[in-house]
Amino acid sequence: MSSHADTHGDGHDELGHILPFSTYRNVLIGLLVLTVLTVVVAKVDTFDFGTLNIVIAMIIASIKASIVALYFMHLKYEDKITWLYVFFPLLLLALMMGLIFIDNPLRRDDRPVEIHDPLAQQLEALQ
């Protein structure tokens, strides 16, 4: 096998990276803690940050997604071309989302349908 490996010269001379059990265990604990954190931030009233709620929720989700990708999926030990495959669709997603965040606030007054929220009104009436 090693004689073949010499012809590559790109680090592909062995199979995948082996991680210690403790890494997997720590990632699992981290994911569960972050899940609890997401729920607490969203459901406990003392942590109400208004419009920032969704930003915080998405940041926590992204941290969780990152550690899943880096350690469970071994992305940390993959080569550059794999990272390119991962970041290209994320770039396109960021582009779409970014344009929406620029576009939507500017066209709010154009929308054809009025905001109508009976449940919220009912909640208000109760309070």
Next chain:
Amino acid sequence: MNSAVETIPGEPPHAHHWTSVNAYHGAKLGMWLFLATEILLFSVLFTSFAIYRFLYLGEFHSASLQLDWRMGATNTAVLIISSFTAALAMDAAQHGNNKRVRNLLLFTVACGGIFLVVKYFEYSHKYDIGLFPGRTCPEVHADAASGHGDSHHGESDHGAKADHGGGHHQEFCWPTGDNALGLSDAQKEMLVSNNYKMYFGLYYCMTGLHALHVIIGMAVLSWVCLLASRGRFSEKYYTPVELGALYWHLVDLIWIYLFPLLYLVD
């Protein structure tokens, strides 16, 4: 896999001009490329969700309160744990322990089953209170229509029948079920509002497509599990375990975003 390629337990199947290392890295790169297309597939739905959440913030907030976040949180934990065991299965395969691979993958697939059962309860609850697309609907429409004087084809018709059929003439509407669940007026109104439909339409598309991925993932991992029980993997060859686990991790990744977006964010 090509039947001409001989499969010896513990030995990688590959054509002779390829090294097993080559084949391993090629397969894995291909899998990552496929995962990239999966991210794009879900990106479209996430983008749609962002647009309509922007437009109908209030309705989306109220509609999201109709979901049971406890069930969502349970499913999140179940998927995270199954992702953990899938990663351990891959680790076991790297050490050539086929029996451990089989056991861990069985557990992973079982977790997928639990996820689907919880999903079934969620869907059937929504079906019971009528939060699903595509049926013509009864009395809610009559209630909602009574104030509007809408007379698309109702005026000449007689009494109650006109109220039922002609009130809101919509091709796509939310039924109310038998109303045994004691829907509030607000909930009834929600059922006929187009903006709530937008939320639940996206909800079903996103969770439905995700559930489809769970089912496919379970099938793939079951197949890998079968291979492991035949002692097919070794330190030198564990590509199917790794690729199957990668797919399962992607399913987990998508849910990590779906859970806060659909169940929690207000």
